[in-house]
Amino acid sequence: MYLHNQVIQGLRDRKRAALARAVTLVEDGSExxxxxxxxxxxxxxxxxxxxxxxxxxxxxxxxVDSLIEAIRERGDSVGVIAVDPSSPFTGGAILGDRVRVRSRTTDDGVFFRSLASRGYLGGLSRNTGDVITLFDAFGFDYVLVETVGTGQSEVDIMRYAHSVLVVMAPGLGDDIQAIKAGILEIGDVFCVNKADRPDADRDVAVLEAMLGLNKDWQWRPPVVKTVASQGKGVPELLDKIDEHLGFLKQGNLLEERVSRSYLAALEANLRRQTVEHVLSKSRSDGSLDCALKQLSEGKTYPAALARQLVEKYLCSGV
Ligand SMILES: Nc1nc2c(ncn2[C@@H]2O[C@H](COP(=O)(O)OP(=O)(O)O)[C@@H](O)[C@H]2O)c(=O)[nH]1
Ligand SMILES: [Mg+2]
Structure with missing residues (x-):
């Protein structure tokens, strides 16, 4: 039997080892x-x-750890995908997340996988959409995807998720900046964590006031206070997430979210495949070297060359 048939059978039989294998094969771009x-x-x-x-x-x-508890408490299963910031020097992922979840590896209803972001723009590693699909195919009740919270990643994750949870905490100066960067538009549920610290109530009030500026929400995102380290407020947070999913289903809006995730996955694959195609073609016929030489001599600029290469290798069907 082919390896992929074995893995597919394993996914159907809900074997965790098969899921682990499938993710590795997808990450490695295996045939x-x-x-x-x-x-x-x-x-x-x-x-x-x-x-x-x-x-x-x-x-x-x-x-995420507390949400796992809350989800398991209800008898549901959960898969977790953490996209870790890799060090550009070692390629290693930050270990903390893995260590924390190790204590749960004996529980069959929980599966954890950490993906290296490989420096791919946007914080989501390039196969995140496909990895989410593998988890979904396995049939977890919930799939939680934690991203590195920097810049474009917030926007990228929005496109794969049915519900987006934006987490904030008092005392981190950059959160107001995050609000400016459009975080209000992407959150379906907001969470002010570290509510055991001073200023949590003030942050909730600020957030509520900002959300209140928009009068025509179809879904007014709720703000939930949590103390994640003690599990406080987390069942309530899970309730709000479920409410949002219920809202999507009721309004036939879930299809829209799913279609958005297809577009995101298609774009990611198109980007990778076209870049690989153009680079390999232009490398093998010498145009790449020639282009780089022209650039270093100041005869042209990158955007113009990119257009030329795209026209040469994509438009003509070569
Ligand atoms: N005081 C307090 N500390 C917390 C709470 N939740 C997390 N922390 C701590 O905040 C730090 C960062 O947490 P982590 O989950 O790694 O944050 P991440 O970078 O957003 O994934 C850790 O030292 C946690 O123990 C909380 O509710 N209250
Ligand atoms: Mg983390």
Whole structure:
């Protein structure tokens, strides 16, 4: 039996080892990956996919741990995908998240995977959409995706998630900046974590006031206070997430979110495939060297060259 058939059978039988194998094959861009993904896209559609974002240090990973508790308490299963910032020098992921969740590896209803972001723009590693699909195909009730909370990643995760949870914490000066950067538009549920600290109530009030400026929400995002390190407020937070999912289903808005995630996945793959195609073609016929030489001599500029290469290798069907 081919490896991919084995893995597919394992996914159908809900074998965790098969899921782990599938993620590795997809991450490595193995030839087996496309067969597995083809089947995964057929099997998927059961999971509630929750994106969790916010600045580093606000307590996202701690909150994920508490959410796992709350979800397991209800008898539901959960898969967690943490996209870690890799060091550009070692390629290693930050260890904390893995260590924390290790204590749960004996629980069959929980599966954790950490993905290196590989320096790919946007904080989401380039196969995140496909990895989410594998988790969904496996049939977890919930899939939690924690991103590194920097810049573009908030926007990227929004496109894969059914519900976006934005986490904030008092005493981190950059949160007001995050609000300016458009975080209000992407959050379906807001969480002010570290509510055991002073200023939490003030932050909740500021956030509520800002959300209140928009009078025509279809869904007015709720603000929930939590102390993730003690599990406080976390069941209530899970309730709000479920309410949002219920709202989406009721208004037939879930299809829109799913379609948005397809577009995101398509874009990510198009970007990778076109870049690989143009670079390999131009490298093999010498145009790449020639282009780099022209650039260093100041005869042209990158955007113009990119256009030329795209026209040469994509428009002519070469
Ligand atoms: N006081 C307090 N500390 C917390 C709380 N939640 C998390 N922390 C701490 O905040 C730090 C960063 O948490 P972490 O989950 O790694 O944040 P992340 O970078 O957003 O994933 C850790 O030292 C946590 O123990 C909380 O509710 N209250
Ligand atoms: Mg974290």
């Amino acid at each position: 087996h990956a496309q067969h597995i993904l083809e089947e995964a896209y057929r099997l998927k559609g059961r999971s509630k996919i929750i994106g969790i974002t916010g600045s580093p240090g606000v307590g996202k990973s701690t909150l």
